[in-house]
Amino acid sequence: MRTLAICCLLSxxxxxxxxxxxxxxxxxxMDPGIQFHGILDQFEARIGGGANAFRWEGQAWIGTxxxxxxxxxxxFALGKGGVEDGRHEILYNRAISTWFDVQAxxxxxxxxxxxxxWAALGVRGLLPHFFELEATAYASDNGHFAARLGLSYDxxxxxxxxxxxxxxxxxxxxxxxxxxxxxxLASLDAGVRLRYEISRKFAPYVGVTYSGRYGQTxxxxxxxxxxxxxxxxxxxxxxxx
Amino acid sequence: MAxxxxxxxxxxxxxxxxxxxxxxxAMPSASPTLLRGTDFALEIGTIPVNFTGQQRRATVVxxxxxxxxxxxxxxxxxxxxVTNRLAExxxxxxxxxxxPSNMDGVPGLSFPGIAPGESFIYRFPVPQSGTYWYHxxxxxxxxxxLYGALIVDPRDGYVQRFDRDYVVLLSDWTDERPKTIVxxxxxxxxxxxxxxxxxxxxxxxxxxxGLGAAVADRLAWGxxxxxPTDILDVSGATYTYLLNGFTPAANWTALFRxxxxxxxxxxxxxxxxxxxxxxxxxxxxxxQADGNDVQPVPVDAFxxxxxxxxxxxxxxxxxxxxxxxxxxxxxxxxxxxxxxPRVGMAAPIPPMDPRPxxxxxxxxxxxxxxxxxxxxxxxSGLGVAVDNVVSIPAERLDxxxxxxxxxxxxxxxxxxxxxxRPGIDPRPPGRDIVLRLxxxxxxxxxxxxxxxxxxxxxxxxxxxxxxxxxxxxxTMMEHPIHLHGLWSELDNGQDAFRPYKHTVLVKPxxxxxxLVTADLPGRWAFHCHLLYHMETGMFREVRxx
Numbered sequence: 001m002r003t004l005a006i007c008c009l010l011s012x013x014x015x016x017x018x019x020x021x022x023x024x025x026x027x028x029x030m031d032p033g034i035q036f037h038g039i040l041d042q043f044e045a046r047i048g049g050g051a052n053a054f055r056w057e058g059q060a061w062i063g064t065x066x067x068x069x070x071x072x073x074x075x076f077a078l079g080k081g082g083v084e085d086g087r088h089e090i091l092y093n094r095a096i097s098t099w100f101d102v103q104a105x106x107x108x109x110x111x112x113x114x115x116x117x118w119a120a121l122g123v124r125g126l127l128p129h130f131f132e133l134e135a136t137a138y139a140s141d142n143g144h145f146a147a148r149l150g151l152s153y154d155x156x157x158x159x160x161x162x163x164x165x166x167x168x169x170x171x172x173x174x175x176x177x178x179x180x181x182x183x184x185l186a187s188l189d190a191g192v193r194l195r196y197e198i199s200r201k202f203a204p205y206v207g208v209t210y211s212g213r214y215g216q217t218x219x220x221x222x223x224x225x226x227x228x229x230x231x232x233x234x235x236x237x238x239x240x241x
Numbered sequence: 242m243a244x245x246x247x248x249x250x251x252x253x254x255x256x257x258x259x260x261x262x263x264x265x266x267a268m269p270s271a272s273p274t275l276l277r278g279t280d281f282a283l284e285i286g287t288i289p290v291n292f293t294g295q296q297r298r299a300t301v302v303x304x305x306x307x308x309x310x311x312x313x314x315x316x317x318x319x320x321x322x323v324t325n326r327l328a329e330x331x332x333x334x335x336x337x338x339x340x341p342s343n344m345d346g347v348p349g350l351s352f353p354g355i356a357p358g359e360s361f362i363y364r365f366p367v368p369q370s371g372t373y374w375y376h377x378x379x380x381x382x383x384x385x386x387l388y389g390a391l392i393v394d395p396r397d398g399y400v401q402r403f404d405r406d407y408v409v410l411l412s413d414w415t416d417e418r419p420k421t422i423v424x425x426x427x428x429x430x431x432x433x434x435x436x437x438x439x440x441x442x443x444x445x446x447x448x449x450x451g452l453g454a455a456v457a458d459r460l461a462w463g464x465x466x467x468x469p470t471d472i473l474d475v476s477g478a479t480y481t482y483l484l485n486g487f488t489p490a491a492n493w494t495a496l497f498r499x500x501x502x503x504x505x506x507x508x509x510x511x512x513x514x515x516x517x518x519x520x521x522x523x524x525x526x527x528x529q530a531d532g533n534d535v536q537p538v539p540v541d542a543f544x545x546x547x548x549x550x551x552x553x554x555x556x557x558x559x560x561x562x563x564x565x566x567x568x569x570x571x572x573x574x575x576x577x578x579x580x581x582p583r584v585g586m587a588a589p590i591p592p593m594d595p596r597p598x599x600x601x602x603x604x605x606x607x608x609x610x611x612x613x614x615x616x617x618x619x620x621s622g623l624g625v626a627v628d629n630v631v632s633i634p635a636e637r638l639d640x641x642x643x644x645x646x647x648x649x650x651x652x653x654x655x656x657x658x659x660x661x662r663p664g665i666d667p668r669p670p671g672r673d674i675v676l677r678l679x680x681x682x683x684x685x686x687x688x689x690x691x692x693x694x695x696x697x698x699x700x701x702x703x704x705x706x707x708x709x710x711x712x713x714x715x716t717m718m719e720h721p722i723h724l725h726g727l728w729s730e731l732d733n734g735q736d737a738f739r740p741y742k743h744t745v746l747v748k749p750x751x752x753x754x755x756l757v758t759a760d761l762p763g764r765w766a767f768h769c770h771l772l773y774h775m776e777t778g779m780f781r782e783v784r785x786x
Contacts, residue, residue: 029694065693
């Protein structure tokens with residue numbers, strides 16, 4: 001039922017129906033049609049730096065080769081029971097070139113802080129030399145703008161040991177005290193994770209992360225008696241279907 | 242072990258053209274059964290199988306994997322009642338047999354398919370002889386075990402002399418469901434590639450070629466976002482390679498007496514595997530390709546693309562076991578059997594050759610070396626479905642293929658294939674049909690001219706028209722291209738003696754051509770015979786009217 005609803009949504013978004021040009025073909029269409037995938041890229045405990053946390057970052061998508069519905073979710077669950085930096089997106093994703101897709105939709109910041117809603121427009125894909133890129137611009141309902149940039153890279157040490165450096169940056173146009181973010185480069189999250197692919201779809205990992213808050217965002221953190229920057233040891237599971 | 246059917250001896254005729262009757266097909270124990278004659282009842286159902294330690298269900302004919310060997314006679318009219326005992330539609334396609342189009346067995350083109358519980362009667366005259374095969378053309382059932390050998394004995398006897406006759410049918414078994422494989426490849430195209438270049442390889446290359454050259458090489462591949470280790474999309478990481486349905490450990494064995502001439506009918510019935518075949522210690526004389534006799538070519542090794550067939554004759558002189566060794570092109574695994582003078586013998590399994598690597602030439606970027614034609618860019622250009630456009634395709638008919646260039650072994654080349662008899666249609670082609678094989682490896686989208694089947698129109702041919710298919714491979718992989726119904730006469734420099742093929746293995750960045758006489762009307766399938774390339778778009782309809 002839900003799949004049906006999503007299919008209807010995809011059609012309404014302009015996805016071509018399958019086998020338009022071979023409507024009389026009663027076999028299958030030599031097209032894999034609608035595929036459904038999801039990945040939990042970060043699902044980890046972060047230890048040290050004065051504040052232990054649990055971190056998740058995942059995406060899921062359903063659709064055809066060209067048109068997909070895309071979901072993203074990330075956030076930190078803190079020891080004291082709160083959730084921070086909760087970002088959730090629903091996007092229409094369209095393949096536009098060999099390596100890149102454009103994404104447009106909505107983002108909701110939903111966690112223990114004040115909620116915010118944004119329109120989102122971005123690009124994702126593979127840069128030369130195998131850098132994975134995700135860059136999104138946002139405009140909020142109260143006239144704020146924001147941008148997010150994510151880059152990651154896989155260093156294959158062996159056929160199953162993979163070292164993954166990764167960095168995420170968040171930039172805001174205006175200070176938002178309700179969410180404790182300041183204008184300019186607000187936060188950066190960088191990490192190096194070493195995973196072992198027991199199977200392609202299931203890989204435990206360990207790593208080190210650096211998270212930094214800057215400018216007004218750092219001052220907000222210090223007002224809450226939190227450190228502006230933290231280096232933490234992480235361990236977690238990367239999995240997908 | 243069951244005893245062998247007694248060997249039949251032959252008396253060579255005194256005439257100028259010797260021809261030989263077919264020896265009885267020798268059958269070691271537990272090989273697929275042999276069905277001969279003109280009337281056949283085939284039932285498609287499932288059976289439990291266990292090739293890996295895990296029990297799975299295979300989709301098979303008459304309870305057998307591979308399906309029974311069908312043995313027909315040239316000129317006979319055969320009748321095959323195929324009954325579907327599955328819960329889903331099925332079909333059987335007689336690969337390489339020149340049937341009327343409504344007997345070709347492609348759902349949606351030839352007929353509606355065979356619904357669950359229904360039967361379909363195939364009936365057609367058999368106008369040809371040779372080694373062929375048959376398989377499902379529905380729902381990826383080929384991957385699940387629905388394939389078998391098909392032999393048509395020539396009405397006037399064999400040109401070659403041989404004492405023993407064996408089918409060697411190669412296939413790839415996986416415990417995964419085909420839909421899971423498609424899904425995995427869509428998520429991560431190199432999912433099954435466990436031969437990727439690692440940090441250790443970089444260090445080794447640094448020592449071998451120097452830091453500068455190693456870095457330049459990584460930068461060149463990185464710039465294109467391609468991997469030189471991209472050989473086969475689905476590998477021994479999931480596949481168990483079978484020879485006549487036997488795993489390497491089960492050691493299928495064919496018997497001979499030293500000095501006998503043994504005909505081996507190699508059939509690549511795999512879903513996604515290209516095999517390199519050799520029998521260490523024996524020269525193989527290739528006498529037939531895709532069911533058609535060729536001038537004998539002695540070789541030490543040959544590559545067999547998915548859906549191709551090659552008949553070879555070997556003459557083992559020693560009283561010892563010989564290994565029949567078919568390694569996957571990416572060297573991730575092998576099929577294995579034994580030729581032995583007595584049951585219970587096993588030849589040592591030869592070591593696997595080194596993994597081949599793709600080169601810049603495979604990307605169409607090598608401007609030196611082979612004879613080249615500059616060609617205009619494809620109609621699509623780069624895009625969602627196309628990750629590379631070859632600007633200077635290569636003539637590669639004289640190359641045995643990646644990984645087969647070892648000097649100490651003579652490997653078969655397409656340029657070696659010369660038909661035993663001249664072609665029947667001497668007309669020059671009236672026009673060229675230029676097609677580019679395209680793909681986006683990263684997105685796992687495949688097609689012709691940048692389009693998937695679901696986005697493309699049929700290719701129209703006039704009845705009895707003579708055309709040249711010119712195919713340019715923009716991708717970095719081999720594609721076995723199969724045209725149903727009509728012969729593909731490979732334009733390999735043998736002129737009137739072009740070999741007739743049903744499946745042409747097109748090399749990376751290659752420009753290759755074949756002539757087609759559109760002498761059978763109807764709707765025909767034209768596609769890459771790598772199952773998951775076909776399923777993700779590399780398929781066209783050819784319409785003859």
